[in-house]
Amino acid sequence: MKNLLDEYRARDLLQDATEGVAEHLLEAPRTIYIGFDPTARSLHLGSLVPIMGLVHAQRAGHTPIALVGGGTGLIGDPSGKAAERQLLTKELAAENAEGIRSQLEHFLDFEVKSNPALVRNNLDWLGDITLVDFLRDVGKHFSVNQMMAKESVKRRIRDEESGISFTEFSYALLQSYDFLELYRREGCTVQMGGSDQWGNITTGIDLVRRMEGGRAFGVTYPLVTNASGAKFGKSETGNVWLDPALTSPFRFYQYWINVEDADAVRYLKFFTLLDRDEIAELADALVKEPHRRAAQRALAEDVTRRLHGQAGLAAAERATKALFGGDIEGLSADEIADVFADVPSSELVREDLQGGGKLVIDLLLESGLASSRGDARRSIEGGGVYVNSVRVQGIDVTVSTEEAIEGRFLLLRKGKKRYHLVALTA
């Protein structure tokens, strides 16, 4: 068996682990699970750490389970009521679970015979159990005294302002029950999670011991932040999603390219499968020739390829090369259409450019690059607006059909990185 914990440790992915996990994982192939919250149609970058946690587990020969919290997700929304709505939510949860599975397929192997990845939805067991059964069979194993002794709970109780709701207080029971069910159904003996999940994980381990007399384990990874203290996984345009419909491969790629030096090496460890030597080499390059940004490139390439495939990566790189490397003016309209397939775009009726043309201010507003006319004006006055790579010189500048590339496209740009393609239609 490959030593999974060593792998985590080498990648700074190990925060804490219960006693005996190392031996447990070395002895035989095990089944390991991590929970994912299906609050959205798509996972975002925040889920990448747990995903990679499962990836390493599978590569080490263990069976990874992604548990979608379809049931706990329902609890998370207290405003829901009436059977009708609940039904809808269940369907939605199932839908999201399906979406999550398809995203996980880019990372995990669901086909391999020996240890295929699994997706489970806790709605399967939480959905049908009655309150009385739950309290009788599960609840009686929980000591309120012990639950209240947990640091996370104590803090909330001490803090009279926020307090803690019963729902939240009992969330640990549900998560523990998940572990128990996975232990029973899939022989799952290890739960992983973010360091904030430590309490819930150990509670689950206790439940498995009490109810089944079994031994289970927990492993946590650190929560990822970036060097500037900003939230990891947020770009200037918001969350970075794994779904290409929500975050294009180009944007995804760009997110990684723009990672600051201080984060690059850590991210390489977290999010790529490059080995120690390769990462050391890139770290070295970062110091010796930082302008090459070899680390960021390797990072962007590796992660984008894994998620979006070779074709997605190629498209992202093509667009990147055109935007940041070469000269856009040299490109034909077809090439532009191709390159910018990935960049935000809108359509404009050609007639709108007829006559005196159209004010750049209006274009900025309509494309969403500016939030108001004043904002558009300021951006232009500050020298931050370009049409077809040429800086707009004044707020009264207009654009006409002659300026369109082969009469088909206008390329708007605000700042260094935000592009918008306007396609002209008849």
Next chain:
RNA sequence: GGUGGGGUACCGAAGCGGUCAAACGGGGCAGACUGUAAAUCUGUUGGCAUAGCCUUCGGAGGUUCGAAUCCUCCCCCCACCA
């Protein structure tokens, strides 16, 4: 329930009758420098309009030529007391 202190733009926080679209800091957005990095520096940051207008300072009324600033009532937070 009682007493005292508060609610100001994205956030924090000044202002306490006109000169307030509202200091200052953070954040955001641009620009410069770089390496599509960080740090730093500069500009900008309610809306519309070529120095004017409109909507903002918890809510509703009122006083005044004029209110974020004063008065009344209401709502919400905080501190101490019970």
